[in-house]
Amino acid sequence: xxxxxxxxAVLAAVVLYPWYATVVKRRNRVAEALAGxxxxxxxxxxxxxxxxxxxxxxxxxxxxxxxxxxxxRSKAASFGGTTDVAAAAGxxxxxxxxxxxxxxxxxxxxxxxTLKSDGPMIEAQxxxxxxxxxxxxxxxxxxxxxxxxxxxxxxxxxxxLARLAGVEAPPPFFAATxxxxxxxDAGRLLQ
Numbered sequence: 001x002x003x004x005x006x007x008x009a010v011l012a013a014v015v016l017y018p019w020y021a022t023v024v025k026r027r028n029r030v031a032e033a034l035a036g037x038x039x040x041x042x043x044x045x046x047x048x049x050x051x052x053x054x055x056x057x058x059x060x061x062x063x064x065x066x067x068x069x070x071x072x073r074s075k076a077a078s079f080g081g082t083t084d085v086a087a088a089a090g091x092x093x094x095x096x097x098x099x100x101x102x103x104x105x106x107x108x109x110x111x112x113x114t115l116k117s118d119g120p121m122i123e124a125q126x127x128x129x130x131x132x133x134x135x136x137x138x139x140x141x142x143x144x145x146x147x148x149x150x151x152x153x154x155x156x157x158x159x160x161l162a163r164l165a166g167v168e169a170p171p172p173f174f175a176a177t178x179x180x181x182x183x184x185d186a187g188r189l190l191q
Contacts, residue, residue, distance in 0.1 A: 016157060019152070019157060019158065019161055023149070023152045023153055023158060023165050023167055024167070026145065026148045026149035026152045027165070027167045029145040029148065029149070030085065030142070030145045030149050031085075033138070033141045033144075033145040034142065036138040036141060037135065037138040037142055038081060039138075040131060040134045040135040040138045041076070041080070041095060041135065042077075043131045044128070044131045044135065045073055045076065045077045045080070047124065047128055047131060048069065048070075048098075048102070049070075050120075050124055051102075051121075051124045051125075051128065052066050052069060052105075054115075054118065054120050054121045054124055055105060055109060055115065055121070057115075058112050058114055058115040058118070059108065059109070059112060059115065062108055065101075065104060065105060066105070068101055069098070069101040069102060069104075072094070072097050072098040072101045073098060075094050075098075076094040076095050076097070076098045079094060085168060085171065088170065088171045089171040092171060109121070142173075143173045145170075146170045146171075146172075147173070149169075149170060150169060150170075153167055
């Protein structure tokens with residue numbers, strides 16, 4: 001082998017290794033972001049039984065809704081602890097269903113003045129709101145990590161190095177649901 005081939009091989013290694021390392025680091029950042037989301041979701045899952053117990057006390061004839069939320073919580077919790085990129089899409093869908101169910105619970109709870117003013121329910125709602133704020137922050141971190149990884153594996157020579165490192169594109173970004181994108185009807189809220 002000529003010296004030119006050796007120089008070209010060493011030069012290619014020197015140029016490609018930092019990109020390879022960047023792809024691996026960004027893959028690990030996405031896994032870290034998924035773990036951060038999982039921590040926040042676990043806190044939410046732990047809070048839900050308390051919310052349901054408090055609500056059951058007042059909303060006996062809304063048992064179907066409460067049972068649905070308990071079922072959605074179980075389904076979402078079954079994904080707990082996974083940082084597997086392939087399983088993350090199912091996890092995200094289950095969490096979105098749970099969020100919608102909890103939104104229905106809080107909407108129905110508004111019709112129960114005694115429940116609305118119950119001290120433990122107020123505290124549980126505050127705790128829930130804090131957890132939701134933390135989940136939103138964790139999702140923003142995840143979106144940033146996914147963006148960085150997608151850039152690293154889509155810009156040449158990233159596709160080649162991603163295959164070499166065994167890195168796949170992560171699930172898509174978190175985005176607002178269709179219901180969240182709808183305009184707020186202030187007139188309806190003021191009735």
